Amino acid sequence: MTLRSHADDAVALPPRARARAASRLRVSRRTVVLVLYILFLLLPIYWMVNMSLKTNVEILSGLTLFPRDPTLQNYITIFTDPSWYSGYINSIKYVVLNTVISLTVALPAAYAFSRYRFLGDKHMFFWLLTNKMAPPAVFLLPFFQLYSTFGLFDTPLAVALAHCLFNVPLAVWILEGFMSGVPREIDETAYMDGYSFPRFFATIFVPLIRAGIGVTAFFCFMFSWVELLLARTLTAVEAKPIAATMTRTVSAAGMDWGLLAAAGVLTIIPGALVIWFVRNYIAKGFALGRV
């Protein structure tokens, strides 16, 4: 290939040097696009944070870019009023429950899909996918009746099981992507060394894909955390999630904007805290392990 030597040059150049070598105009235009887009992303979030630190009097008296008189009163209200903070506890309960269930059942299944061919494997995989793509609204009514029949209505377990509908397929897909990256020779060597399947899986394979498990757990957590429709329908009082608490307050309590904003800020924090750890896998997770 005639391009070979040039290609090697390009590989040898560090990326920063290449960026510098690019025309100055283009670099600045790129930065402008990126900065504008990130501003567009952050402005609404900033506005909510800003509002959560204001009193309702200040919110309604006019626009101020900074809270003139910053107050934590809205946050204090949420942390001291059981009808508010129990919403967070309920949400965390079913989200954690769902993540544990999803990972437990998805791990062996993903292994099966990544390592073997078996009767109906492709159909099974497609069927799992259809559940990820099913509109939750379709399942609203039957879920309501099903869980009422089993006496699960208004428990965290009901929501956790309902969220399995889309989180289990998601977990299988992402894990399968990570597992396929592990060479099969490792399995074969372990079996030859006399490892039984459960022992091999628990002591060798799971540690090997712990990054994948972490990413999968993050995505299960996230998709269960952001869902409102099923969580709201399957609970009434005892297991009411924070999302439902927020919608109720919007319509009934005469628009307590500061409190609403504070509740919103608190729901963003869990995701914002852990996102740093999965930043390099975000695209892979959203593309169901296919990137």
Next chain:
Amino acid sequence: MDKPWNNRAWFLVIPVFVLVAFSAIIPLMTVVNYSVQDIFGPGQAFWVGTEWFEKVLHDERLHDALVRQILFSLAVLAIEIPLGILVALSMPADKGWRTSLVLVLLALPLLIPWNVVGTIWQIFGRADIGLGGAAIRALGIDYNYTGNPRDAWLTVLVMDVWHWTSLVALLCYAGLRAIPPAYYQAAKIDGASRWAVFRHIELPKMRGVLIIAVLLRFMDSFMIYTEPFVLTGGGPGNATTFLSQYLTRMAVGQFDLGVAAAFSLIYFLIVLLFSYVFYTFITTVGTGDRS
């Protein structure tokens, strides 16, 4: 990739099968049951055949919701895909802290609970207390998303762009990183223009992730419920009532179970069709058959 054939792998898949069957097949059968019967109470069901389906297919308001839904999904794709590509092309290429920071900032909207996304824009868009609404008012445009159907529709659209463009950008970014630097170097030697580099190198290499992005965005926007529910409640009038909203209103609000069930099945079949296209594509990519 010739995986060994082993039907015992089914044992590993059984937990997933049982769990998803419990949360998918039983509810789906309930829907089928409702869609062909008129049910007054336990033991009081009458076979009505295709009556509900005919009713759904002739429902004017449902047609309106479907048209709105399709328009919305197309608008979402038309804006988010090009914007996502543009943002991905503008992102820094090195592996430093700036790239990490950009990745985390971009992913932030994806991790916010969907009802809070609605809340953020509810606050941001209000002309009296919101920065965005006030800014548009200051430009001399009579903007009011709670009263004006056009403004409401546009606000929902902008909200969706804000919420999901990052997903397209992250996927495209992952696709772009997979291009060997040698390609760019070769293009530079050939004196290729920026457009030619994009058209003949970057776009073909992003084909896989772009199709995933298009299908994910199409399906998710086709199922949108929570964000407009919080922001506009489907109004003013029916301006932002999309399919899921209409379905939920029918099933939970008016308790038209038969019609809602028939509607659910048709809705589900539409999504299933797209899932099939998606699956066919994704398995082709998965086996490394990229052209």
